[in-house]
Amino acid sequence: xxxxxxxxxxxxxxxxxxxxxxxxxxxxxxxxxxxxxxxxxxxxxxxxxxxxxxxxxxxxxxxxxxxxxxxxxxxxxxxxxxxxxxxxxxxxxxxxxxxxxxxxxxxxxxxxxxxxxxxxxxxxxxxxxxxxxxxxxxxxxxxxxxxxxxxxxxxxxxxxx
Amino acid sequence: xxxxxxxxxxxxxxxxxxxxxxxxxxxxxxxxxxxxxxxxxxxxxxxxxxxxxxxxxxxxxxxxxxxxxxxxxxxxxxxxxxxxxxxxxxxxxxxxxxxxxxxxxxxxxxxxxxxxxxxxxxxxxxxxxxxxxxxxxxxxxxxxxxxxxxxxxxxxxxxxxxxxxxxxxxxxxxxxxxxxxxxxxxxxxxxxxxxxxxxxxxxxxxxxxxxxxxxxxxxxxxxxxxxxxxxxxxxxxxxxxxxxxxxxxxxxxxxxxxxxxxxxxxxxxxxxxxxxxxxxxxxxxxxxxxxxxxxxxxxxxxxxxxxxxxxxxxxxxxxxxxxxxxxxxxxxxxxxxxxxxxxxxxxxxxxxxxxxxxxxxxxxxxxxxxxxxxxxxxxxxxxxxxxxxxxxxxxxx
Numbered sequence: 200x201x202x203x204x205x206x207x208x209x210x211x212x213x214x215x216x217x218x219x220x221x222x223x224x225x226x227x228x229x230x231x232x233x234x235x236x237x238x239x240x241x242x243x244x245x246x247x248x249x250x251x252x253x254x255x256x257x258x259x260x261x262x263x264x265x266x267x268x269x270x271x272x273x274x275x276x277x278x279x280x281x282x283x284x285x286x287x288x289x290x291x292x293x294x295x296x297x298x299x300x301x302x303x304x305x306x307x308x309x310x311x312x313x314x315x316x317x318x319x320x321x322x323x324x325x326x327x328x329x330x331x332x333x334x335x336x337x338x339x340x341x342x343x344x345x346x347x348x349x350x351x352x353x354x355x356x357x358x359x360x
Numbered sequence: 361x362x363x364x365x366x367x368x369x370x371x372x373x374x375x376x377x378x379x380x381x382x383x384x385x386x387x388x389x390x391x392x393x394x395x396x397x398x399x400x401x402x403x404x405x406x407x408x409x410x411x412x413x414x415x416x417x418x419x420x421x422x423x424x425x426x427x428x429x430x431x432x433x434x435x436x437x438x439x440x441x442x443x444x445x446x447x448x449x450x451x452x453x454x455x456x457x458x459x460x461x462x463x464x465x466x467x468x469x470x471x472x473x474x475x476x477x478x479x480x481x482x483x484x485x486x487x488x489x490x491x492x493x494x495x496x497x498x499x500x501x502x503x504x505x506x507x508x509x510x511x512x513x514x515x516x517x518x519x520x521x522x523x524x525x526x527x528x529x530x531x532x533x534x535x536x537x538x539x540x541x542x543x544x545x546x547x548x549x550x551x552x553x554x555x556x557x558x559x560x561x562x563x564x565x566x567x568x569x570x571x572x573x574x575x576x577x578x579x580x581x582x583x584x585x586x587x588x589x590x591x592x593x594x595x596x597x598x599x600x601x602x603x604x605x606x607x608x609x610x611x612x613x614x615x616x617x618x619x620x621x622x623x624x625x626x627x628x629x630x631x632x633x634x635x636x637x638x639x640x641x642x643x644x645x646x647x648x649x650x651x652x653x654x655x656x657x658x659x660x661x662x663x664x665x666x667x668x669x670x671x672x673x674x675x676x677x678x679x680x681x682x683x684x685x686x687x688x689x690x691x692x693x694x695x696x697x698x699x700x701x702x703x704x705x706x707x708x709x710x711x712x713x714x715x716x717x718x719x720x721x722x723x724x725x726x727x728x729x730x731x732x733x734x735x736x737x738x739x740x741x742x743x744x745x746x747x748x749x750x751x752x753x754x755x756x757x
Contacts (some may be wrong), residue, residue, distance in 0.1 A: 242686060245544065251673045254543045254661050257686045258677060266577045270688050276574035278691035352471050352547040353685035355694060 206312040211304045212292040214337045219287035227268045239341045245350040283358035301330045322347045365751035377705045380553040386652035392754030398507040398520045400637040401425045405540035414453040417648045430459040435471045436508040437493035503532040513631035521601035527631045535664025546659040546684035552698040554649035560697045561632045561638040562610045562739040564592045574689045575750035587621040598734035606634025606746025608739035651713025
């Protein structure tokens with residue numbers, strides 16, 4: 200059992216809150232800048248899903264993540280016209296593992312999404328692998344959003360989680 | 361309301377909006393289209409071992425498709441206990457010798473017969489032989505694609521598939537050792553009629569409009585305008601073909617080696633097998649009607665048997681890039697081609713739609729086919745010719 204360092208936990212939690220703030224404000228280009236060039240952004244489908252053998256909701260490298268942001272900014276992404284309004288509620292933040300060059304943060308997130316007169320909720324366990332940024336603070340090397348409803352028939356999950 | 365289905369489509373291809381919104385027509389479709397003609401239910405790669413099963417739907421009816429634990433044959437049966445009606449199988453797929461109803465414990469062999477009735481002294485004269493799971497009387501497989509029919513007699517599966525067969529041959533030979541549906545499926549729902557998804561599957565006219573944001577992504581990826589729209593609009597080897605029996609195809613040039621440059625998957629054509637089986641990108645698409653205004657769509661990426669994990673993971677990533685609930689293309693179809701159409705169809709004052717694009721330049725091909733340009737509404741007319749034929753026979757009650 201590792202010793203909890205409340206200062207360090209508060210520091211990474213603050214980073215998650217800032218990330219969520221950018222998403223909820225749809226400041227997506229700034230959000231993209233939080234990711235490292237070798238970053239992975241992954242929303243698995245189902246439990247124990249293996250991306251080599253099983254279809255995922257998405258599994259983006261940094262290049263495709265940039266394409267998503269570019270698409271949403273194009274003015275022609277009709278599934279986000281009008282865009283989703285989201286509220287990220289983040290809890291249970293803890294440091295799951297400390298490695299030499301990275302910290303793995305576990306959290307739960309409840310994302311409320313409102314679009315075209317409909318409200319949806321997406322609850323999930325979220326994993327962040329954070330590495331120190333040169334200018335201080337953190338960068339995301341890996342973000343995994345394990346949604347509780349990832350394997351039920353879904354409608355439109357084209358906003359960014 | 362127009363009660364004669366033949367009157368819903370005019371000779372100059374005006375189509376009445378009620379085909380998407382009328383509850384009576386939806387019920388008539390369940391009798392005319394989903395109860396009698398062949399229906400796709402599974403691919404053999406999902407049922408390789410004796411005892412393997414999957415659950416799916418034949419029309420709106422839940423069914424179990426199994427490979428008999430004893431006989432190794434394919435069986436399709438209603439997923440409904442003969443006692444009081446509960447589904448006897450909950451899992452999407454698995455392997456089992458028996459299905460046991462959790463309500464009162466009635467147990468069926470995985471090919472249907474009733475094998476166990478609990479505390480059966482209370483039934484002095486129960487006819488067990490007549491109380492197996494209700495089978496669909498005809499099951500047949502073509503190149504691994506399994507179909508079933510509620511009609512005990514009728515044309516053979518091969519006759520029904522007709523001109524679609526050579527395309528299914530090519531699909532079944534995509535990998536070095538064939539294809540397999542082992543990666544699971546994207547499942548999506550929308551609040552609209554099932555036919556909206558089928559007829560959008562080969563609609564090359566919409567691509568440059570609905571998917572403009574994806575075309576911008578492609579342009580960024582390739583450093584130049586992607587070739588797909590030029591090819592759809594101007595390449596004469598890109599053809600849409602009415603294959604007869606409601607089936608249709610969009611060829612991207614050569615039907616074995618074509619590639620539309622859309623980075624959607626590596627199938628060399630798109631194919632619709634009437635009424636609700638589609639092939640597009642690298643996926644098998646199964647369209648499940650739920651109600652007149654509710655549809656579930658299952659997208660099964662087709663992996664290549666005999667290919668490397670890396671190759672197959674590439675198929676999955678390409679698929680996810682465009683399709684599925686978080687894709688950069690498919691959800692735009694849901695938004696525009698399904699949900700905004702549903703919203704617009706509520707304006708019933710003038711309830712007619714136009715489906716005549718390219719009608720004047722359809723050319724007869726071999727074996728009764730009709731050939732048109734890539735962005736013509738040939739596939740839509742192919743679909744509705746068969747729809748009208750079957751519905752006119754059935755009529756609306």
